[in-house]
Amino acid sequence: MAEVVLENVFKSYDQTSIIRDVSLTVHDREFVVMVGPSGCGKSTLLRMIAGLESITDGTIAIEERIVNAVPPKDRDIAMVFQNYALYPHMSVFENMAFGLKMRNVPKAEIKTKVDEAARILDLEHLLDRKPKQLSGGQRQRVALGRAIVRNPKVFLMDEPLSNLDAKLRIQMRTEIAALHKRLNATTIYVTHDQVEAMTMGDRIVILNQGKIQQMDTPLRVYQDPANMFVAGFVGQMNFLTGILEAGGLRLGDGVLLTLPDALKPQGEQLSGRAAVLGVRPEHWLPQSAPESGQDFDVVPNRVELLGSEQMLHFALGKQAITARWPSDLPVSEDQPLSIKLETNKALLFDAASEERIV
Ligand SMILES: Nc1ncnc2c1ncn2[C@@H]1O[C@H](COP(=O)(O)OP(=O)(O)OP(=O)(O)O)[C@@H](O)[C@H]1O
Ligand SMILES: [Mg+2]
Incomplete structure (x- = not known):
């Protein structure tokens, strides 16, 4: 059971606390995606799990064994780094084979594993090249290959697709998901990319300022966010601030x-x-929609056509709102429009703590 369990984990550099009381369980074979803004501690947390960074307080267990004092090489973990470094003087093959060679794996077995990884990652025709003869994306795939050949119990991936162009990212996203199904290794995957977070993970962990904000399935995080940070980070949300009264929010x-x-x-x-009412852009509907809600007369000051949908920007009172409509509905900038707020989909937050009220 390659379960990874963090209990009350803290990390400080000098007096600055970076990771604050993180507890989480990643189940055997689960694919967990960790997201959060730059500097929130994602890489630090992964490096602590890998054993590359000491833990200030708390415990990390892998397969029910506390590994706080276990060196990285004995943790049966492979990590793909955000700033991967390939050996410049070695070929692609040698780069992928290096870790196995250091572990005295027989030559024939190394070749089988590297060839298999190269096939999966579409690197077969590049095996004899040196890193400087590769594109950024190809280098990133070699870095992934180095982890795959190790066949570890736990994969840690730190933004492995960040250097790839959009098309290759989508392709690699599918490849990594397929790879995970086949290898069945417990995986913790760090990304900035919302689409990666929503599509790749069994569960998402949202981190902010070294603290877990929420850990749940992608859909539940989207539909049932714990606070305003999560609501605004996973998907878009309009926040309308006011004072609660018997009839509603003024x-x-x-x-x-x-x-x-x-x-x-x-x-x-x-x-x-x-309090703050949170409304997703897709919950502002044309007035003709069958859903019940509250109608408003607005004037879009900007309409952005994005192909299959259009984003309508308008003000409600003084608050700026974005709505997402199908692109075939006729809307013009500066033309009055009746719009319906699907109130039953709205969420309510406390304005001071930014936590969900219900
Ligand atoms: N060796 C160090 N000494 C002091 N502070 C550090 C050290 N390493 C990281 N930090 C700080 O810890 C915080 C978290 O860094 P970390 O690299 O984990 O963030 P991240 O979430 O991975 O960000 P990014 O998305 O930009 O990669 C940052 O504020 C960073 O400046
Ligand atoms: Mg990082």
């Missing part, structure tokens, strides 16, 4: 948003409190 400019039925009791109970 925006600063006088507009009253009717609270969804599910939130009404909380609204009445918390009357007078500053």
Whole structure:
């Protein structure tokens, strides 16, 4: 059971605390994606799991063995680094074979494993080249290949696709998902890319300032975010700030948003409190839509056509809103428009703590 369990893990450099009380369990064979803004501690956390960084406090266990004091080479982990370094004087083949050679794996077995990895990663025709004769994307694939040939129990991947162009990224995303199915290794995958996070992971961990904000399936994180940070980080969300009253949420400019039925009791109970209604762009509908909701007359100040959909930018009172509509609906900039807020899909947050109220 290559389960990875972190319990109350902390990391500080000098007096600065970087990882703050992280506890999480990655199940055997699970694919967990870790996302968060730059500098939030993703690489630090991965490096601690790999054993490349010491732990200030807490425990990390792999396969039910606490590995705090176990050196990286004895953890049965392979890591693909954000800033991978290939050996410049070695060929692609030798770069991928190096780790196995150091472990005294027989030559024939090394060749089989490297050839297999090269086939998976479409590097077969490049095996004799040196890294400087490769594109950035090809080098990144060699770095992935080095990890694959090790056949580890746990894969740690730190933004492995960040140097690839959009097309290759999509292709590699599918390849890595397929690879994971075949290798069945527990995987922790760090990315900035929302699409990668939503499509690749069994579960997503959202990290901010060294703290876990939420860990759940992609869909639940999207539909049921724990706080405003998660809601705004995974997908887009419009935030409308106001004061709760019996009838709903009164925006600063006088507009009253009717609270969804599910939130009404909380609204009445918390009357007078500053709150934020969170609405996804897809929850602003044309007035003709069958869904029930609250109608508003607005004037889009900008319409962005994105092919299959269009983004409508308008103001509700003084608050800027973005709505996502199918592109075949006729909308013009500066022309009045009736729009419906699907209130039942809206979420309510506390304005001060930014946590979900319900
Ligand atoms: N050796 C170090 N000494 C002091 N501070 C460090 C050290 N390494 C990292 N940090 C700090 O720790 C924080 C987390 O860094 P980390 O590299 O884990 O972020 P990240 O989430 O991987 O960011 P990115 O998405 O940009 O790669 C940053 O503020 C960074 O400056
Ligand atoms: Mg990083």
